[in-house]
Amino acid sequence: MIGQLHRADFVPPAGLANRHVQTLLPRLLPRRRLPHRWETLTLPDGDIVELTWVTPGPEDTAAPLFILFHGLEGSFDSPYARELLAAADALGWRAVLMHFRGCGRLPNRLPRAYHSGDTADAYWLIGQLAHRYPRALKVAAGVSLGANMLVKLVAEQGGDGLDLAGAIAISAPLDLSASADCLQQGFSRVYQRHLLASLKAKTARRLADLPLDLSTERLRGLRTLRDYDDVVTAPLHGFRDAADYYRRASAGRWLGQLELPTLVLHAEDDPFMPPDLFDRLPAPGESVRVELARCGGHVGFMEWRDGRWRSWLARRVTRQLEDWTPTLSGRPRRLPAESEPPFR
Incomplete structure (x- = not known):
């Protein structure tokens, strides 16, 4: 690695x-x-x-x-x-x-x-x-x-x-699950609150049109992005729950x-x-x-x-x-060569 x-x-x-x-x-x-x-x-x-x-x-x-x-x-x-x-x-x-x-x-x-x-x-x-x-x-x-x-x-x-x-x-x-965990810790909860407020406001405006078993009161009470993904993102897009969504959507693997x-x-x-x-x-x-x-x-x-x-x-x-950018040969140059200093 x-x-x-x-x-x-x-x-x-x-x-x-x-x-x-x-x-x-x-x-x-x-x-x-x-x-x-x-x-x-x-x-x-x-x-x-x-x-x-x-x-x-x-x-x-x-x-x-x-x-x-x-x-x-x-x-x-x-x-x-x-x-x-x-x-x-x-x-x-x-x-x-x-x-x-x-x-x-x-x-x-x-x-x-x-x-x-x-x-x-x-x-x-x-x-x-x-x-x-x-x-x-x-x-x-x-x-x-x-x-x-x-x-x-x-x-x-x-x-x-x-x-x-x-x-x-x-x-x-x-790793989406690890990211959701990090956003529940310390000052990172400020970022979570900001993102969650935007997502909840957008969902609230369309809630009556969405195929979700979700009341306005329950939406308003969601406290974490994991909660939101569990009751909104996952069911809206064919995932079983937040854990299933994170597992299938994370690109790191x-x-x-x-x-x-x-x-x-x-x-x-x-x-x-x-x-x-x-x-x-x-x-x-x-x-x-x-x-x-x-x-x-x-x-x-x-x-x-x-x-x-x-x-x-x-x-x-x-x-x-x-x-x-293409060279005169018409081919793009590749990523830096293996001979470059590696990470340390």
Whole structure:
């Protein structure tokens, strides 16, 4: 396992290495302005997802394409989303974010929502983009819930089942049960309360239309994400209970089977996950590079460069997109060579 783990080069500013400071800091800074347009995409089952495209975007239809999947209750307004999309756009890539069902401007149409293992919509979107931009190199990235979903999708489809040159997974909760446990401990309960409040409010608005044996009073009384997944996420999406959902949707068990070049970025102090997360998982396969930072929090990784706050994630993703940009031979460059210093 050690051969596929590498030490990330993220260095936090002095005195700001605390995992909660790193997690919250991006949400306290001014949000990046990024010109964009919306697109509503009808899915095969009649439901919708909404896409947000960075504008104006490249004129060349063969320009490389960056596809981003957000985290739980995230959206284009999430700080990391704007930073990563802007980074891809600055490289001359076409950049788009897919909102999971009900996470855009419009409620979704069907009596269902989304979850960490729901790969069908992302798979269909990538197929649609393959038809729109058949000559474009494509890379997908996922953040948090979207990262777990993307790793699961890559595992399901094998090395040639997706029109992707590579995938990037950021702060992925690869063991969902362990993540649910972590969010019930200490200050992490603040994040749980925030996410749970958003999920409960969205469910309350549609409760009468959902096939759930759930009263408004019981919904209001749910205290943990595990409780919510037990009575809402699981029955709504065909799982027996939260434990069954976590077992079947967690993508970590497939780390050793991924065939598509995949970069995994993670902080050992992520408050959403146990510090020994990767000790619990199978060894990453040859196509996978896991970069672990000692600190960084959950989708934090904020650094001080050139006299201002900047996202190390955007800088690291920029380097990876450059590595995967087609060379004169027309082939994308691969992940860093085995001769590079390993994780230690």
